[in-house]
Amino acid sequence: MSDAKRPLRSAQWFGAADKNGFMYRSWMKNQGIPDHEFQGKPIIGICNTWSELTPCNAHFRKLAEHVKRGVFEAGGFPVEFPVFSNGESNLRPTAMFTRNLASMDVEESIRGNPVDAVVLLVGCDKTTPALLMGAASCDVPAIAVSGGPMLNGKHHGRDIGSGTVVWQLSEQVKAGKITLHEFMSAEAGMSRSAGTCNTMGTASTMACMAEALGVTLPHNAAIPAVDSRRYVLAHMSGMRIVEMALQDVRLSKLLTKEAFENAIRVNAAIGGSTNAAIHLKAIAGRIGVNLELDDWTRIGRGTPTLVDLQPSGRFLMEEFYYAGGLPGVIRRLGEAGLLPHPDALTANGHSLWDNTKEAPIYDEEVIRPLDKPLVPDGGLCIVRGNLAPNGAVVKPSAATAALLKHRGRAVVFENFDDYKARIGDPELDVTKDSVLVLKNCGPKGYPGMAEVGNMGLPPKLLAQGVTDMVRISDARMSGTAYGTVVLHVAPEARAGGPLAVVKEGDWIELDCLAGTLHLDVSDAELTQRLANWAEVQTVATADTSGYRKLYVDHVLQADQGCDFDFLVGCRGADVPRHSH
Incomplete structure (x- = not known):
C-alpha cells in the first residue's frame, strides 16, 4: 500500500509560515512540544472515553499511554482528547439515551481539530458504537482499541x-x-478487576463486532483488561495508526457492506447481543452502507453458535481468550465456508482470512467444533407481523427452544412503572403460558430504549418453578441477560405502533422459525384501536425542552438503528478554514 500523495490534514493548521500557522503552533507549544513535532509528522488523535463514572473504562488513562508509545515509535505525534463517556452501569435513564450525543461529540472533535487519524478507546457498551459512528461520519483513518473484559x-x-x-x-x-x-x-x-462485563454481553459483543468489521487488530476483542497483552495491543495499534494515516486507510475502506455481512455471521457464531442489530445499523448508516434487518435473516440464520459463553452457555471471556479468541471462531467459520467475505480488508492491511486462517484453538469446550455447536442455529431471529410491521428481534441462543413457537394470552403493562407496581401482585392474572407485554419503553417512549425487555417473571410463578416465559416489548435487553424475549418491536408504542393497542387477554402468536409475530385480532379491529389511540395522545411536557426534546423529536426507530435522522450519512472531515 503506497503512501498517500496528498498532504497531511494537520498541515492545514501547522504547515503554514503565516499568522495562522504561528498561532496554532505557538499555543500548542505551551505544553512543551518542540518545533520538530510539527514538521510533517502525522498527528494522531487518541479519542478517550475514560471516566471514573464509567467503571468499564476507568483504566483507559494507562491504555492511552501505551497507545502513545506506539505512535511515537512509528514517527507520529499523539494528542489525547476526551469525549462524552456514556457508561452503562451508572448513567440514567440509560446509556443508549446518550449514544448519539457521544457520537456527535466524537464527530465534531475529530472534524474540528488538527488530527490526521484517530485511535478510538472503547469499552463499555455504547462507547464502541458511539465512537465508530462519530469517526465514520468523518471518514478518517481510525483504529479501535477496546479496554478488554474483567477477569x-x-x-x-x-x-x-x-x-x-x-x-x-x-x-x-x-x-x-x-x-x-x-x-x-x-x-x-x-x-x-478493571474491564467490561466478562459475559458475552453488549460490551464483549461490540468488541467482537469491531474486530469482525476489521477496525481493530486481531485479538482485540477478548484479551482481559488486566492482561499485559492488552497493553501490547494498544502499543501496536498506536504504531499501526501512523501507517494508516500515511497510507490514507480511511474507515470507508474497512466499513464496507462485506465487512458488515461478516460481522452478522460472527455475531451468530458467538451468541452475540441483540443490541448489535441496532448498533451495526447505526454505524452502517454513518458510513453510507445500506444494512437492513432482513440482512440478519439472510446472513445470520442457520449459523451455529460455537462459543460456549454466558449468558447462552457456561464460560466467560477469560476462557474465550485462552481458548483462541475471536480469530479461532473466524477460522472455524472460514474452514466451513461460512465466512461470507474472507477477503475483506482489516486495519492491519491484511484480509480477515489472512489474519485468522492459521489461528490456534486451544479449547474445544469453549470454541466448539461445527458438529458440536452450543446452538445449531444461533442467528438473531427477526420476526414481523401485525404486531411488529417493521420487525422485532429474538436471540435464540439465549431462549428456551420450546417457547420459540408459542401462543398465549397477553398480560399487559402500559409502561415500566406499571410493570414494577403489578408484577409482584399475588392476584395478577397470569400463568406460565401467558405472554408478558411491556409498552412505551422504546426509543421515544422511555426515552432512550432502556434494557428492561427481559422482564423478571412474576414471583408466584418463580415459586412454582417457572424459569422462562415469552416476553414482548419495544425495549432492549442487556446482552448479559437471557430468556425468550421479543425485543425492539417497531414501530414502538409511543410512535403509534400496534404494540400501543394490545389489550389484556389478547392472543399473541410467536413463531421464530416462520419469522412471525401476530396479534390475533382482525385488521378492522386493529385499525379502529389505533384510530382511537391517536385521538387521545398528548405530548408529554417532559419532552418539550433540552436534549430530551432533541432526542424524542429526531430519534429513528429500532429497525433504523435509533440514530438521529439528521446524523445519518457521512459528512467527511473537511472543515471551513477561517483566518484569525
Whole structure:
C-alpha cells in the first residue's frame, strides 16, 4: 500500500509560515512540544472515553499511554482528547439515551481539530458504537482499541459472570431459593478487576463486532483488561495508526457492506447481543452502507453458535481468550465456508482470512467444533407481523427452544412503572403460558430504549418453578441477560405502533422459525384501536425542552438503528478554514 500523495490534514493548521500557522503552533507549544513535532509528522488523535463514572473504562488513562508509545515509535505525534463517556452501569435513564450525543461529540472533535487519524478507546457498551459512528461520519483513518473484559467473577468457589449472575440470583431471591444475604454476598466478587462485563454481553459483543468489521487488530476483542497483552495491543495499534494515516486507510475502506455481512455471521457464531442489530445499523448508516434487518435473516440464520459463553452457555471471556479468541471462531467459520467475505480488508492491511486462517484453538469446550455447536442455529431471529410491521428481534441462543413457537394470552403493562407496581401482585392474572407485554419503553417512549425487555417473571410463578416465559416489548435487553424475549418491536408504542393497542387477554402468536409475530385480532379491529389511540395522545411536557426534546423529536426507530435522522450519512472531515 503506497503512501498517500496528498498532504497531511494537520498541515492545514501547522504547515503554514503565516499568522495562522504561528498561532496554532505557538499555543500548542505551551505544553512543551518542540518545533520538530510539527514538521510533517502525522498527528494522531487518541479519542478517550475514560471516566471514573464509567467503571468499564476507568483504566483507559494507562491504555492511552501505551497507545502513545506506539505512535511515537512509528514517527507520529499523539494528542489525547476526551469525549462524552456514556457508561452503562451508572448513567440514567440509560446509556443508549446518550449514544448519539457521544457520537456527535466524537464527530465534531475529530472534524474540528488538527488530527490526521484517530485511535478510538472503547469499552463499555455504547462507547464502541458511539465512537465508530462519530469517526465514520468523518471518514478518517481510525483504529479501535477496546479496554478488554474483567477477569472471571468469583463467588462461593465458582466462576460467576458479570451481569448474568445478577439476573440469575435476583430471580432466585424472588423464588425463595436463596436469602437476600446470599444474594448480596456475590456483589464484591462479581466485578473484581478493571474491564467490561466478562459475559458475552453488549460490551464483549461490540468488541467482537469491531474486530469482525476489521477496525481493530486481531485479538482485540477478548484479551482481559488486566492482561499485559492488552497493553501490547494498544502499543501496536498506536504504531499501526501512523501507517494508516500515511497510507490514507480511511474507515470507508474497512466499513464496507462485506465487512458488515461478516460481522452478522460472527455475531451468530458467538451468541452475540441483540443490541448489535441496532448498533451495526447505526454505524452502517454513518458510513453510507445500506444494512437492513432482513440482512440478519439472510446472513445470520442457520449459523451455529460455537462459543460456549454466558449468558447462552457456561464460560466467560477469560476462557474465550485462552481458548483462541475471536480469530479461532473466524477460522472455524472460514474452514466451513461460512465466512461470507474472507477477503475483506482489516486495519492491519491484511484480509480477515489472512489474519485468522492459521489461528490456534486451544479449547474445544469453549470454541466448539461445527458438529458440536452450543446452538445449531444461533442467528438473531427477526420476526414481523401485525404486531411488529417493521420487525422485532429474538436471540435464540439465549431462549428456551420450546417457547420459540408459542401462543398465549397477553398480560399487559402500559409502561415500566406499571410493570414494577403489578408484577409482584399475588392476584395478577397470569400463568406460565401467558405472554408478558411491556409498552412505551422504546426509543421515544422511555426515552432512550432502556434494557428492561427481559422482564423478571412474576414471583408466584418463580415459586412454582417457572424459569422462562415469552416476553414482548419495544425495549432492549442487556446482552448479559437471557430468556425468550421479543425485543425492539417497531414501530414502538409511543410512535403509534400496534404494540400501543394490545389489550389484556389478547392472543399473541410467536413463531421464530416462520419469522412471525401476530396479534390475533382482525385488521378492522386493529385499525379502529389505533384510530382511537391517536385521538387521545398528548405530548408529554417532559419532552418539550433540552436534549430530551432533541432526542424524542429526531430519534429513528429500532429497525433504523435509533440514530438521529439528521446524523445519518457521512459528512467527511473537511472543515471551513477561517483566518484569525
